[in-house]
Amino acid sequence: GAVVSQHPSWVICKSGTSVKIECRSLDFQATTMFWYRQFPKQSLMLMATSNEGSKATYEQGVEKDKFLINHASLTLSTLTVTSAHPEDSSFYICSARALDRNSYEQYFGPGTRLTVT
Amino acid sequence: AQSVTQPDIHITVSEGASLELRCNYSYGATPYLFWYVQSPGQGLQLLLKYFSGDTLVQGIKGFEAEFKRSQSSFNLRKPSVHWSDAAEYFCAVGFMEYGNKLVFGAGTILRVKS
Numbered sequence: 001g002a003v004v005s006q007h008p009s010w011v012i013c014k015s016g017t018s019v020k021i022e023c024r025s026l027d028f029q030a031t032t033m034f035w036y037r038q039f040p041k042q043s044l045m046l047m048a049t050s051n052e053g054s055k056a057t058y059e060q061g062v063e064k065d066k067f068l069i070n071h072a073s074l075t076l077s078t079l080t081v082t083s084a085h086p087e088d089s090s091f092y093i094c095s096a097r098a099l100d101r102n103s104y105e106q107y108f109g110p111g112t113r114l115t116v117t
Numbered sequence: 118a119q120s121v122t123q124p125d126i127h128i129t130v131s132e133g134a135s136l137e138l139r140c141n142y143s144y145g146a147t148p149y150l151f152w153y154v155q156s157p158g159q160g161l162q163l164l165l166k167y168f169s170g171d172t173l174v175q176g177i178k179g180f181e182a183e184f185k186r187s188q189s190s191f192n193l194r195k196p197s198v199h200w201s202d203a204a205e206y207f208c209a210v211g212f213m214e215y216g217n218k219l220v221f222g223a224g225t226i227l228r229v230k231s
Contacts, residue, residue, distance in 0.1 A: 004160075006160075032217060034218070034219075042223075042224075043207065043221045043222065043223045043224050044161075044207070044221045046218060046219075049216075049217070049218065091158075093160055093161070095161075097217060102149070102168060103217050104149040104151075104168075104211030104217060104219065105149075105151075105163075105166065106219060107163070108153070108160040108161040108162070108163075109160050110159055110160040111158070111159065111160045113158070
């Protein structure tokens with residue numbers, strides 16, 4: 001149990017376009033989902049926390065107008081990278097916190113590799 | 118400020134040898150502790166976790182970790198490493214002041230030589 005999927009697993013887009021990444025909890029309800037960014041050979045950097053039905057909370061230094069997060073249901077959160085630029089190329093990972101589990105336990109998706117050309 | 122330290126960026130061990138990966142945190146109370154493993158290009162898989170109780174916790178794939186309050190440590194161990202254990206390992210800590218967020222260590226890359 002506690003499976004999280006991400007779609008797409010990799011995406012290439014042109015500079016200036018927008019790309020949407022989906023994060024789904026497949027077998028549990030997730031009131032909270034987290035979005036991370038990981039640069040090569042580095043640790044995970046938390047970008048934002050999203051709660052179902054409310055606005056996301058962004059970490060300091062993360063542009064909320066560039067990284068739009070929507071958490072419309074208990075099983076789906078989306079991250080939209082708007083007007084993408086090459087420096088947005090990265091590995092994006094989402095995680096979800098189960099409604100009925102310890103509040104600190106997160107289940108991670110497989111990640112999405114974004115390349116902006 | 119709360120922090121998580123994994124002092125070893127890279128570790129190389131021979132197949133069959135024992136392994137210990139270090140994790141230290143800076144925090145006044147007992148946090149929630151996790152070890153995750155990440156294979157290249159993949160997401161994170163939970164190896165084990167500590168919330169309370171017995172300070173020696175068993176995880177998947179033959180891993181275990183011991184919480185030592187006096188040393189603010191949560192080191193990951195495995196008695197006999199397999200080539201398939203080669204990956205990157207992250208220690209993560211949940212601090213109450215940070216809400217439900219986790220703070221990750223920098224990671225330790227494990228290489229296994231045959």
